[in-house]
Amino acid sequence: MFLRLFESTLRSQRPEIVVTYGGYWFGSELVKTARMNGAKTVVLLQNFAYHEIDYFHDVDLTITPSHFASGVYRERLGLRTTVIPPLIDWQAIKASSYGDASTREYVLFVNPDSRKGAPLFARIVSDMAEIRPDVRFLVVEGSAQTDALVRTGVDLTSARNLYRMKNTGNVGDFYSRAKLTLIPSFFDESFGRVAAESLIACVPVVASNRGALPETLGNAAILLGVPEQYTPESNLTPTPDDAAPWIHAILRLWDDSDFYKVMRAKCDKEAQRWRYSPIADQYENAFSALLDKGDA
Numbered sequence: 001m002f003l004r005l006f007e008s009t010l011r012s013q014r015p016e017i018v019v020t021y022g023g024y025w026f027g028s029e030l031v032k033t034a035r036m037n038g039a040k041t042v043v044l045l046q047n048f049a050y051h052e053i054d055y056f057h058d059v060d061l062t063i064t065p066s067h068f069a070s071g072v073y074r075e076r077l078g079l080r081t082t083v084i085p086p087l088i089d090w091q092a093i094k095a096s097s098y099g100d101a102s103t104r105e106y107v108l109f110v111n112p113d114s115r116k117g118a119p120l121f122a123r124i125v126s127d128m129a130e131i132r133p134d135v136r137f138l139v140v141e142g143s144a145q146t147d148a149l150v151r152t153g154v155d156l157t158s159a160r161n162l163y164r165m166k167n168t169g170n171v172g173d174f175y176s177r178a179k180l181t182l183i184p185s186f187f188d189e190s191f192g193r194v195a196a197e198s199l200i201a202c203v204p205v206v207a208s209n210r211g212a213l214p215e216t217l218g219n220a221a222i223l224l225g226v227p228e229q230y231t232p233e234s235n236l237t238p239t240p241d242d243a244a245p246w247i248h249a250i251l252r253l254w255d256d257s258d259f260y261k262v263m264r265a266k267c268d269k270e271a272q273r274w275r276y277s278p279i280a281d282q283y284e285n286a287f288s289a290l291l292d293k294g295d296a
Contacts (some may be wrong), residue, residue: 108177185225195221
């Protein structure tokens with residue numbers, strides 16, 4: 001039904017370009033149908049779920065959000081992509097960074113999913129509850145709910161330093177309250193939107209070095225390794241030794257005001273790469289080149 005409606009729309013509106021961001025079999029049908037109706041096709045390849053080059057047979061332009069993601073697909077499929085980062089609403093986030101940093105109350109963790117490092121986060125919270133209960137953590141629900149922390153194997157029943165915020169469409173609700181952001185990802189991030197948004201909000205970051213996170217954060221973060229045995233599927237419970245370097249990094253940002261100011265300044269500098277208008281120009285130039293190529 002949807003494909004018939006889609007094809008009818010293509011015939012009536014005659015778009016020059018059709019952009020999709022996936023859905024494995026369905027996305028393939030969309031680009032095939034668009035191509036048959038004279039449109040150029042663009043896929044925004046945001047994750048690493050694609051393992052067959054045939055999916056891209058009818059795709060005129062494939063865009064990945066990072067050089068890391070582009071490298072993965074070049075090695076896996078021999079696929080050449082154009083690297084353009086996602087468009088981020090700079091003003092909506094930047095508005096949340098105003099004010100005195102001393103009023104910021106929490107270590108922020110967004111989306112408590114195992115892929116995002118929820119087990120390690122839980123261990124950090126548990127250990128910090130014992131040694132520095134004054135450091136408070138705010139977990140913001142996303143595709144995963146806070147009850148996912150119960151399945152990490154870490155006992156958080158006595159952790160009075162953990163607070164929850166329901167999923168919200170206004171990122172200012174949590175960035176404005178964050179002193180720093182924790183991103184202990186267990187999987188290879190293709191970009192790291194929370195990482196980029198934190199930079200824009202001038203919220204220093206402590207993150208794992210997996211995937212594109214080092215590329216996205218530049219030198220505006222403390223990057224830490226995660227032992228290789230920890231994966232989204234490992235179901236292992238991190239140890240206090242695993243959490244120790246993260247706790248050390250958190251406390252340095254929490255307690256050392258001079259270091260914190262330096263890191264905030266680095267955030268502001270690195271965030272310039274994610275300004276909306278220059279990235280929008282990259283998309284416009286890529287689409288224009290695609291149309292010009294078709295006219296040649």
